[in-house]
Amino acid sequence: MPGPRSGHDQEKGALMSTKQIVALLNSHVEGDQEQFLSIALQIAAQQARAGNETDANALKRLVQKARERQGGAPSGQTPIPLARPRGELQGLVESAYPKTTLANMVLTDAIRARLERVVREQGQRAVLRDHGQIPATHLLLVGPPGTGKTMTAAALAGELRLPLFTVKLESLFSRFFGETAGKLRLVFDQIAQTRGIYLLDEFDAIGSRRGDPNDVGEIRRVLNSVLSFMEEPNSTDSIVIAATNHVEILDKALARRFDEVIEYHVPDHEAARILLTRRLGQLRLTAKAWSSIAPMTDGLSQGELVRAADAVLKDAILENAKSIDVARLRTALEDRQSFRRRFHA
Structure with a gap:
């Protein structure tokens, strides 16, 4: 049984508390509300690790109430100042503060319902914890390039008014090969300290199956580290989103760590029509025009459809056109189809 703390240990604990108070006051004076809440x-x-669950939960509930109050800020006012990666995280993590929401996305009813459930759980996470439950915090998004995976991360950040942190895994490997697990430790430490949406793009870079013929020891060590990190308590309820175009090579043990696995597909004709109509804005896409170009949207991703629409829209802006040029839209879609065939050949 451990004995009483020595005077030195007590003094050290007091010093740590004093430093935290100084940091809290400094963030308050600087008007950095997000830093203030992150320190809290x-x-x-720390209280949870020390076994003081009651105090820890009380602090978390107060932080949530503060953020919910910020959520009612007037339109256009930033409710939470943007948290930016510092120190060794610079270059590994890019930060942004998206204004995109789920309403801006063209989604199937099933995917929209699942994402809205994630938002609802996050908004009521204190209630869930009071009943012994936790909100969904780990999402795996799979599907072809350009189908909306990255935009989903931005939309969740916009819905919850949280910063979006994008972790560039390939950059991490190329710059720190041999030290990758340690660098990922920094990322997961930030997840535990700073509430936000964390996007691990091109997740197959670290999530490939163990034992793969092309596997190397470093990738196995990194994968084992990620498996361990994802089991750790997420005291901030940050959302970790992994996105991949190659779900077939993911390690099954890793896939089981996610609360939600959401599969994206290229838009069908109706989704393509809605997306093009929204993108073209005042250049109305009539039923007659749509019937002539609908077959040309087959197999095109959301990203490819957006690029085709933007090419026509920019021409219209520069030429002060008031209506859509169907021939140009057809050509733009044909160009995207040609590129897709070459790319996938």
């Missing part, structure tokens, strides 16, 4: 969550995590 760090204290909550």
Whole structure:
């Protein structure tokens, strides 16, 4: 049984508390509300590790109430100042503060319902914890390029008014091969300290099956580290989103760590029509025009459809045109189809 703390240990604990108070006051004076709340969550995590679950949960609930109050800020006012990666995380993580929402996306009813459930759980996470439940915090998004995976991360950040942190995994490997697990440790430490949406893009770079013929020892070590990191408590309820175009090569043990696995597909004709109509805006896409170009949208991703629409829209802006040029839209779609055939050949 451990004995009483020594005077030195007590003094050290007091110093740590003093530093936290100084950091809290400094963030308050600087008007950095997100930093203020992040420090409060760090204290909550310390209390939880020390076994003081009651105090830890009380702090988390207060932080949530503060953020919910910020959520009612007037339109156009930033409710939470943008948190930016610092120190060794610079270059590994890119930060943004998207204004995109789920309403801006063309989604199937099934995918929209699942994402809206994630938003609802996050908004009521204190209620869930009071009943012994936790909100969904780990999402795996799979599907072809350009089908909306990255935009989903931005939309969730916009819905929850949280910063979006994008972790560039391939950059991490190329710059720090041999130290990747340690760098990922920094990322997961930030997840535990700073609430946000964390996008691990091109996740198959670290999630490929163990034992793959092309596997190397470093990738196995990194994968094992990620498996361990994802089991750790997420005191901030940050959302970790992994996106991949190659779900078939993901390690099954890793896939089981996710609360939600959402599969994206290229748009069908109706989704393509809605997307083009929204993108073209005042250049109305009539039923007659749509019937002539609908077959040309087959197999095109959301990203490819957007690029085709933007090419026509920019021409219209520069030429001060008031209506859509169907021939140009047809050509733009044909160009995207030609590129897709070459790319996938």
